[in-house]
Amino acid sequence: MRDTDLPTRRLRTWLRLLRLTRGTENRLREYLRVNHDTTLPRFDVMAALHRAHGPVKMSDVSRQLLVSNGNATAVVERLEKEALAARVPGEGDRRVVLVALTEKGRAVFEAQAADHKAEVDRLFSMLGHEELNALRDILHRVEEAGDAPTG
Template identity: 60%
Template sequence: MSDLSKRRLKLWIRLLGVTRSAENRLREFLRVTHATTLPRFDVMAALYRRREGVTMSELSRMLLVSNGNATAVVDRLEAEGLVRRTPSAADRRTVFVALTEPGLAAFETLAADHEREVDAILSALSEEDLDRMTEILKRMGKQ
């Protein structure tokens, strides 16, 4: 292995460590501050982006999780009145899921606090750091 290859491997390990650390901090923040989980936040965020509602299959694809995982989270959100399921008029096997009005309001509060926490997590980065890292990560994503 070349020196450059070893450096790339070290960078990969550092990226994973930073990502895991930030994700763990967000998980703890959501648990302690809002008595919720990151998967619930992710489901609500996906539904917030698609206010008209999505099928359960679309939701699973959007979140890159199994239908079973998405269903379990949606079941709990529905029991709390934060989402609603609506059968499709065209196909009885298809069910649309969307945030309710209370769900929209709850998510907006969560999202604002989530943004503040991400801002705090990344607060050591300058605007120049953010610009450079964003450009680098975009370049990596095109491979």
């Protein structure tokens, strides 16, 4: 396959990338389910809230996670039902709704996050600094392209 044209190579690479991502997500989902009785969407939203060190607009949650508005609403609703997150009305703009982790949510997330990081480390243990550098350069190149898929 030495002379494969670029479009074909790009397609094949994308399919392999997608497969790697799906497989990794499956492992992490299983890990979070078995060890922390939670799901990836919940974990992702809590991670976004934790990262922010304070209340976050609903729209920022969905923008960051690249999911729809309705999705953010739904997941936050479930987190609220378990007292892991709480909604606060926006101060200046009354259309805005802010979300933040509760005390309980912060504690629960930090325990999950430590384990999650260790699991990711294990899943990608075959990649050292050199490979990570190469991957960093490629991701950077994709992200900086005007119509970058990551917005």
